[in-house]
Amino acid sequence: MRHIIAVLLENEAGALSRVAGLFSARGYNIESLTVAPTDDPTLSRMTLVTTGHDDVVEQIKKQLNKLIDTVKLLDLSEGPHIEREMMLIKVRAERADREELKRLTEIFRAKIIDVTDTSYVIELTGASKKLDAFIDAVPEGLIVEVVRSGPTGIARGEKGLSV
Amino acid sequence: MTVTGAQTETVAPRRPDRRGVELSGAEIVVQALVDEGVEFVFGYPGGAVLHIYDALFREETVKHILVRHEQGATHAADGYARATGKCGVCLVTSGPGATNAVTGIATAFMDSIPMVILTGQVPTPVIGSDAFQEVDTVGITRPCVKHNFLVKDVRDLATTIRKAFYIATTGRPGPVVVDIPKDVTDPNIKIPYDEPGEITLRSYHPVIKGHPGQIRRAVDLLRQAKRPIFYTGGGVVLGDASEQLTELVRATGFPITSTLMGLGAFPMTDPQFIGMLGMHGTYEANMAMHETDVLIAIGARFDDRVTGKIEHFCPHAQIIHVDVDPSSISKTVKVHVPIVGQVGNVLAEMLKLYRQQVPAGTGTPLTDWWAQIAEWRARDCLAYDRNSAAIKPQFAVETLYKVTSGDLYLTSDVGQHQMFAAQFYPFDKPRRWINSGGLGTMGFGLPAAMGVQLAFPDAQVACISGEASILMCIQELATCLQYGLPLKIILLNNGYMGMVRQWQEFFYESRYSHSYVDALPDFVKLAESFGHVGMRVDRPADLEAAMNEAFAMRDRLVFMDVIVDPTENVYPMIAAGKGQHEMHLAPSHADRELA
Known part of the structure; x- marks a missing residue:
């Protein structure tokens, strides 16, 4: 498990x-x-x-x-707890792909944080599975680089983990 | 220098209060050792620790013992710690000094021995530049220490050393390394010394007392048991709980077996003691483990040499496990009643409750269980050929017992001689049997015996060894001469790495690949060349007289080269991966296969 x-x-x-x-x-x-x-x-x-x-x-x-x-x-x-992971993903973004990737970014509530004539860097935060889903959704061959933070988490409710 | 009894019987007196006095880092190191009541520092000088050695030069209460190899320093400090229960202390230089110490640190770690190892380091500005004699000591020792520190500021030095002693000696003990860069001990940089006082760490809280509810459940099981057995380990020795254990075992009338590390915590000559268990344990102990319905494990860690194949381990038992380290519990074998706490406290609580519930004389006598054990005992699993023309190693150990009247500190190296000693020398007190159980470090015995003899200058101290093991730290014979340590070295010389040869005979169709120790030195001349007395014995009839003669030389180290039967094997034996009931007895037994 x-x-x-x-x-x-x-x-x-x-x-x-x-x-x-x-x-x-x-x-x-x-x-x-x-x-x-x-x-x-x-x-x-x-x-x-x-x-x-x-x-x-x-x-x-x-x-x-x-x-x-x-x-x-x-x-x-x-x-009960909350998990979040952050991903930065660099994709080849040319011609028709630019629009497609922008749509995908909106659907996943991600952000484009760097733009060149031929590429985007997209930032996405969420549960690890959501990040996996985004990677799967990017059209074949467009991914240049993926950086993931690994999940961080916190328990739900008022109690905290502290000294 | 000869160390006399008067100097070592009492803890070194604390010096007058030096708070506020300006001290250099090197002087702080020495002062910290004085404040901890350290009697002996085992060490070897070198570049990175020269400032500390200069401060030691003027020190009188802490005695430095100059070994001949850093491995010797660690084993000597370890032997001292095992025999006294106090913290062993080493001082070595950076680089090779530290790496040479690693084997001894790992040895102490595996057997949970309290030690503080001070290592020199290259100056802070050059750390990481591959400087002369630089090694990442904290990195190298990390997996084999309880904790380690790198001190980068002289103002942290005193507190860090205090923390090191605190961590090493509390909870489940273990070695702690303090790595000290040379510039931190600079004699020209002085700060006001502030004795650190008592230490608390927010991240470290050793458990002291056992959970009362769990203790109650354990005692309920004790009362209901039909075929109970105590299985005790090194934790009873380390926790100084021998007295509490003995009382509880006698109150219950249950049989008791012990691991290699726990021998002596309960008197081995007592009829309730049914021998060591495990790979070379007795038939009765292993069979009782296999048949028991309530297993009371105390300060033992279910090591693979004890359990054999886990699937076959104590198949009928409810298991109670008392240990100070929560991570020892249910690590390899799932237990039913876990109790985390200091063994002495828990045993005392168990005894109190047991006596309330079972007043003396009202317990069940367990007649059937003891009758069954008597039947197993009757097989006489440790029998050997007493009419042999060659000296049998078992006979040598029995003779040692006779000559020393059982009053001996016995250190051991690793191999057949270690097992023969464990089987044939019944220790009636804890801290008398000193050997490397967990790591199995050849070369441990001689330097460990030095530590013991320094702690108890008037006691009889012997090291049992083999001709392979002894050569691994033979250089320490020079240390023994320098400090006048009258050890007795009992070398069971069979010309082979005996245990390796035994495994090759059993499991590799007698292909004795590189286990024959060709070109051995003449040990008598070797001992003499180091300034000691050498003796050789090769006939059983001569052995007792020779040993008597050796032990009569109270002020000399005597190296006894005892030529033993080269083909003798250690029995009984449970092959690796077999169950506890699948034992082999010696071939002379009619029913040698008991599976």
């Missing part, structure tokens, strides 16, 4: 490599991992997506908690 886990980490040099190293050393799956400092500059928040049998995911959470730099951990998939 797919799990999305949020981790508050001490914002120390090397904290990210401890998490990445843990996953490679123990052979856990890691689909994506994003990290950035929070409003409290001493803390980083990491969102990671992993898949595995329940026992394995349980072990992943215990091992993450065991890292000295881990302050708090929440498995967002255990409750």
